[in-house]
Amino acid sequence: MACASTINLVSWVFSFFAAAAMVCIIFFLARKKSCSKNKKELPPGEMGIPWIGETIQFFKAQRKNRLFEDFFQPRVTKHGKIFKTSLFGSSTVVMNGAEANRFVLSNEFKLVISSWPSSSVQLMGKDCIMQKQGEQHRFLRGLISTTLSQSAGMEALVPKICNTVQLHLDRYWRGQDRLHLYRSTKILTFTIVFESLLGIKVEAGMLESFERVLEGVFAPAVSFPGSRFSRAKKARMGIQKMLVKVVREKRIEMEGGRQDGDHHDHHHHHHQEGMLLSQLVAGMIRGDITEEEVIDNVVLLVFAAHDTTSFAIAMSFKLLAQYPNSHSLLLQGTYIKCILSIFSISLKT
Numbered sequence: 001m002a003c004a005s006t007i008n009l010v011s012w013v014f015s016f017f018a019a020a021a022m023v024c025i026i027f028f029l030a031r032k033k034s035c036s037k038n039k040k041e042l043p044p045g046e047m048g049i050p051w052i053g054e055t056i057q058f059f060k061a062q063r064k065n066r067l068f069e070d071f072f073q074p075r076v077t078k079h080g081k082i083f084k085t086s087l088f089g090s091s092t093v094v095m096n097g098a099e100a101n102r103f104v105l106s107n108e109f110k111l112v113i114s115s116w117p118s119s120s121v122q123l124m125g126k127d128c129i130m131q132k133q134g135e136q137h138r139f140l141r142g143l144i145s146t147t148l149s150q151s152a153g154m155e156a157l158v159p160k161i162c163n164t165v166q167l168h169l170d171r172y173w174r175g176q177d178r179l180h181l182y183r184s185t186k187i188l189t190f191t192i193v194f195e196s197l198l199g200i201k202v203e204a205g206m207l208e209s210f211e212r213v214l215e216g217v218f219a220p221a222v223s224f225p226g227s228r229f230s231r232a233k234k235a236r237m238g239i240q241k242m243l244v245k246v247v248r249e250k251r252i253e254m255e256g257g258r259q260d261g262d263h264h265d266h267h268h269h270h271h272q273e274g275m276l277l278s279q280l281v282a283g284m285i286r287g288d289i290t291e292e293e294v295i296d297n298v299v300l301l302v303f304a305a306h307d308t309t310s311f312a313i314a315m316s317f318k319l320l321a322q323y324p325n326s327h328s329l330l331l332q333g334t335y336i337k338c339i340l341s342i343f344s345i346s347l348k349t
Contacts, residue, residue, distance in 0.1 A: 043093060045075065045084035053086025062218065072096070088117050088220075109133060119221040119229055123213050123236050124303070125296025140297065143283055144276070157275065160196045164188070181317055185310040193305045198277040198298065200246055209235045210302060217303075236299075243295045250281045276301070 048054035054071075061070035072094065075083050081096040095104065104112055116130060124130060129140045168188045173179060190207050194200045216232025223230045280297065283289045320327045 043082045043084050044079040045094075047084065047086045047091070051089060053089070053092075055087050055089075058087055059219075109137070117218060117221070119219055119232075120217045122221060123217055123232055124300045125292070127290065127293040128296035128300040130300060139288070140293070143279060143289075144297075144301070146279075157196060161192055164192050164196060182310065182314045185313040186306065189306040189310045189313070190302070193302050197275070197301075197305070199250075199275075200277070206242075209239055210306075213239065213299075214303060214307065239299060240295060243298055244291070247277075247281060247284075247291060247294055247298075250277060251285060254278065254281055255285065 046054065048057075058067070058071055061067045064070065075085070075094070076096055081100065083094055085092050085094060095101070108114065113133060114130060116124075121131060129137060129144075132140055165188065168184075168191065172184050172187070187207060190210070191202050194202050194206070212235035213232045216229040219228040219232065221229055223233060277294075277298065280289065280294045284291055284294050320330065
């Protein structure tokens with residue numbers, strides 16, 4: 001009996017391990033088949049070194065200010081407009097072209113959600129719109145877009161922008177035989193965003209502080225002394241301190257205006273002096289958004305508005321210099337034809 005029991009136990013154990021082994025084999029075969037299938041569906045490209053990927057090449061190109069020429073363009077040429085890589089420790093698919101952009105932007109929060117490196121989140125602020133999703137994102141986007149689309153606000157804004165441009169040209173361009181166009185346009189757009197949209201006077205060193213933050217946006221989020229990210233965080237703390245003071249002063253000013261008898265005139269005055277900041281602070285007063293959300297979104301909007309716009313202006317001048325016919329159309333005042341001509345030429349090139 002004991003011998004039979006032992007045989008049965010051994011038989012049961014053997015059957016158990018055989019079944020377990022069979023399950024494992026089936027599982028790994030299925031997984032291998034699935035991985036092989038998924039691998040075939042991925043676009044072409046190279047993943048680089050394990051864990052690091054192609055991040056080093058990305059940073060080298062960024063440091064030279066040749067991110068497109070040295071990193072993206074060679075890979076587009078080699079693999080096509082859609083290619084895979086690995087950046088910042090994450091598997092990445094890069095999509096190029098208007099059609100790809102349209103697909104991504106039209107499917108935000110449906111097929112895709114926005115995600116940013118840790119360094120970007122820490123420097124822009126965890127309460128800015130790029131970190132919001134769903135209803136919170138729609139609310140903030142609506143608040144900002146409504147502010148910029150109001151006709152009354154635009155009527156007050158356009159003359160201020162024109163005046164800022166004229167002052168800038170008189171100060172930096174007039175009488176100069178040579179100028180640094182991109183740097184000049186960055187100063188101009190930064191001034192427009194701060195003084196026209198936000199109603200904040202640009203002081204010496206402010207642009208440099210924001211640029212120091214921008215340098216760390218895509219740097220490794222390592223805060224050792226002297227690192228690019230560490231310097232960026234220090235600059236961000238200085239900006240935070242300045243904006244907290246401005247926002248609180250604006251709130252006191254607006255709440256004082258609400259208690260004043262001539263409420264309409266005060267509200268109109270605040271709106272003109274810095275309509276975007278006023279709208280954000282008004283939302284804070286109503287309890288719709290927090291002070292942190294106001295500050296983080298101001299920081300993000302400054303970067304989003306001035307950096308990309310200055311590049312677009314500089315490139316427009318470059319195209320005007322390359323194509324004298326478009327320049328002539330602009331001087332004649334045929335703005336629409338000129339814009340269409342530049343746009344058509346830039347698409348062909």
